[in-house]
Amino acid sequence: MYLxxxxxxxxxxxxYGVRLDRIFRIAATKxxxxxxxxxxxxxxxxxxxxxxxxxxxxxxxxxxDGTLQPYIxxxxxxxxxxxxxxxxxxxxxxxxxxxxxxxxDEHGLTWLGTPPLLSMLSAPDSRKPYPxxxxxxxxxxxxxxPHLARMALFKVNTGTREQEVCQLRWDWxxxxxxxxxxxxxxxxxxxxxxxxxxxxxxxxxxxxxxxVARSVVESxxxxxxxxxxxxxxxxxxxxxxxGWWKARARASMKLYEASGKNIPPELLIRGSEGL
Numbered sequence: 104m105y106l107x108x109x110x111x112x113x114x115x116x117x118x119y120g121v122r123l124d125r126i127f128r129i130a131a132t133k134x135x136x137x138x139x140x141x142x143x144x145x146x147x148x149x150x151x152x153x154x155x156x157x158x159x160x161x162x163x164x165x166x167x168d169g170t171l172q173p174y175i176x177x178x179x180x181x182x183x184x185x186x187x188x189x190x191x192x193x194x195x196x197x198x199x200x201x202x203x204x205x206x207x208d209e210h211g212l213t214w215l216g217t218p219p220l221l222s223m224l225s226a227p228d229s230r231k232p233y234p235x236x237x238x239x240x241x242x243x244x245x246x247x248x249p250h251l252a253r254m255a256l257f258k259v260n261t262g263t264r265e266q267e268v269c270q271l272r273w274d275w276x277x278x279x280x281x282x283x284x285x286x287x288x289x290x291x292x293x294x295x296x297x298x299x300x301x302x303x304x305x306x307x308x309x310x311x312x313x314x315v316a317r318s319v320v321e322s323x324x325x326x327x328x329x330x331x332x333x334x335x336x337x338x339x340x341x342x343x344x345x346g347w348w349k350a351r352a353r354a355s356m357k358l359y360e361a362s363g364k365n366i367p368p369e370l371l372i373r374g375s376e377g378l
Contacts, residue, residue: 122208122213123214124163126159126160126161127161127195128159130163130201130214131155134147134197134198135147135151153191154191154194157171158170158195163214163215164216166195166199166219167221171192171195175188175192185225192223192224195221196218199215200218203217203218240259246350246353247347247350248334250332253332254342257319260315260316260319261312263310265343267308268342269339269342270293271287271330273327275290276320284312285320287309287312288310289308290307
């Protein structure tokens with residue numbers, strides 16, 4: 104039966120210009136194979152893996168907001184935030200756009216006629232970022248473990264990203280005798296959480312040190328032959344860990360206590376975990 108159906112699909116494509124209606128799993132596989140160079144390909148793979156049970160067998164022409172609702176409902180039931188769900192939906196949208204505009208079969212037909220307009224979720228569960236006050240920054244640094252406090256001070260005073268700090272290497276340091284200081288030149292493809300990660304804009308990043316950042320670097324000198332920031336002699340993979348969140352909860356509790364305000368229950372829970 105499959106051979107008969109396949110022959111009819113080929114005949115329809117050749118004679119009438121009717122495109123083969125491929126399932127989403129085939130398109131997802133093609134996308135992953137062609138984008139191994141992307142820094143986010145591992146994340147995209149996880150997203151597509153979560154999507155496959157819901158839309159893997161669905162033909163590309165049948166994908167729209169309605170066919171994606173079971174996936175959205177299931178992820179929300181698991182407590183997944185809207186931002187994460189939107190990342191998965193954006194991968195689906197990217198694949199459908201490629202299928203409609205770039206990918207072509209052996210007859211010159213695109214894989215999809217017209218890509219659907221997929222809706223993104225509103226994100227009421229996301230918290231808008233805000234800059235810490237000097238008081239909040241001081242309280243947080245005081246509560247952080249020493250290695251995280253050094254990393255936080257360096258990050259704040261250089262504008263570097265988390266993985267640029269975690270991966271910072273001594274062989275990236277450059278002496279500038281004319282200015283009596285040192286700088287770091289971070290390679291564009293330095294890596295990070297994945298092998299393909301690197302500087303966000305794809306260019307080498309020059310990190311100029313102010314007095315605070317310079318003192319942090321000097322406090323780390325000689326502790327490790329390759330990495331600037333370490334913990335118990337080993338490189339630090341992430342700053343956003345349990346030590347960070349417990350310190351943040353403790354700092355928040357102290358600020359609430361100093362202000363005379365009632366401490367929110369969630370802070371009491373997090374703070375007690377770190378005491």
